[in-house]
Amino acid sequence: DVKVTQSSRYLVKRTGEKVFLECVQDMDHENMFWYRQDPGLGLRLIYFSYDVKMKEKGDIPEGYSVSREKKERFSLILESASTNQTSMYLCAAEGLRKTQYFGPGTRLLVL
Amino acid sequence: AQSVTQLDSHVSVSEGTPVLLRCNYSSSYSPSLFWYVQHPNKGLQLLLKYTSAATLVKGINGFEAEFKKSETSFHLTKPSAHMSDAAEYFCVVSLANAGGTSYGKLTFGQGTILTVHP
Numbered sequence A: 001d002v003k004v005t006q007s008s009r010y011l012v013k014r015t016g017e018k019v020f021l022e023c024v025q026d027m028d029h030e031n032m033f034w035y036r037q038d039p040g041l042g043l044r045l046i047y048f049s050y051d052v053k054m055k056e057k058g059d060i061p062e063g064y065s066v067s068r069e070k071k072e073r074f075s076l077i078l079e080s081a082s083t084n085q086t087s088m089y090l091c092a093a094e095g096l097r098k099t100q101y102f103g104p105g106t107r108l109l110v111l
Numbered sequence B: 001a002q003s004v005t006q007l008d009s010h011v012s013v014s015e016g017t018p019v020l021l022r023c024n025y026s027s028s029y030s031p032s033l034f035w036y037v038q039h040p041n042k043g044l045q046l047l048l049k050y051t052s053a054a055t056l057v058k059g060i061n062g063f064e065a066e067f068k069k070s071e072t073s074f075h076l077t078k079p080s081a082h083m084s085d086a087a088e089y090f091c092v093v094s095l096a097n098a099g100g101t102s103y104g105k106l107t108f109g110q111g112t113i114l115t116v117h118p
Helices: none
Strands: A004-006 A010-013 A019-025 A032-038 A042-051 A054-057 A065-070 A073-078 A087-094 A100-102 A106-110 B002-006 B010-014 B019-021 B023-027 B032-038 B044-050 B056-058 B064-068 B073-078 B087-094 B106-108 B112-117
Touching: A004 A087, A010 A019, A019 A032, A019 A087, A019 A106, A032 A073, A042 A065, A042 A073, A042 B106, A054 A065, A073 A087, A100 B044, B002 B087, B002 B106, B010 B019, B019 B112, B023 B032, B023 B087, B032 B064, B032 B073, B044 B056, B044 B064, B044 B073, B073 B087
Parallel strands: A010 A106, B010 B112
Antiparallel strands: A004 A019, A019 A073, A032 A042, A032 A087, A042 A054, A065 A073, A087 A100, A087 A106, B002 B023, B019 B073, B023 B073, B032 B044, B032 B087, B056 B064, B064 B073, B087 B106, B087 B112
16 A cells, blocks of 8 residues: 655645645556545545656646656745635545555645 | 535444444446544544456555445445544545546545443
8 A cells, every 4th residue: 555644634824825735655656646635525635646746637626736856856836825724634645556645645734 | 527425424333333434426437435524623434445356445544445336326334433433524436547537536425423421
């Protein structure tokens, strides 16, 4: 199985701050994903990356960008955090047979 | 297009009794199907997956699910609930087997919260 770690479990930021969420996977897999999870809305795909420096927008990319400089690391960037970006953020890496393995999540609060 | 419907938003059982969490799907292609579990303030953990091999799939912690194509269902069961099973469960369908996709785009059900009473 793929092991996925995220840099922070809980994060509190102020409106307008630049926020970096880091995700690392241990199995040299190409595909990595960022989701946000909100009550009543389920999980929604923000961005995914299919190789180093390669990315595609998901369903809700507005207000976010991503960076993938190394295969094992996929970063989600909030250029100017807003209160409506308060959420649980989940990173995933895709292993064999297109199975996605998730990290523990980062709960972000924007004040 | 694909979609997933979890038929119960909440299920409550007593410890030691069977668990049934229901899931129906629709997919234009032969689907891959997954069940994930999420404990409070934690990430999603893969319980089991169906990828067109055996229709009865065994997962971790005593859970299993049966793929029934005629009923388009993938219900999750466990013979005897444990207190530690209390969590939210997600049924997920993937377009992994469809032509032209470079990754398995996941469609999540809305989740079923399982409560286990002593």
